[in-house]
Amino acid sequence: MTNERIEKLLRLLRAEPGDAFCLYALAQEYAKTGEHDRALEFFDRVLAVEPGHAYAHFHKARTLEAAGRIKEARAVLLAALASIPPDADPKAARELREYLDAISP
Secondary structure (H helix, E strand, C coil), X not given: CHXXXXXXXXXXXXXXXXXXXXXXXXXXXXXXXXXXXXXXXXXXXXXXXXXXXXHHHHHHHHHHHHCCCHHHHHHHHHHHHHHCXXXXXXXXXXXXXXXXXXXXX
């Protein structure tokens, strides 16, 4: 099913290459399959289109953590917390902070 979803999303993306929702969905699908590098590529594309996408930062960090790249995951979370105003999405800011606390030494 995931490969079908990926194919459908790729078709949608060809029609609208800058669609942040589609890019995010692809990143999530690749992360589910353990294709970390491909997932990270799509999270980066989301963030290029929509730098304040808190959950793209969050899940990029989770993907980095899953790939064993904890230091990079922390850096992503720190950058997100520094660049996204907490009042823009207080729930997301709290979740980013909690996740950072959970993976920090």
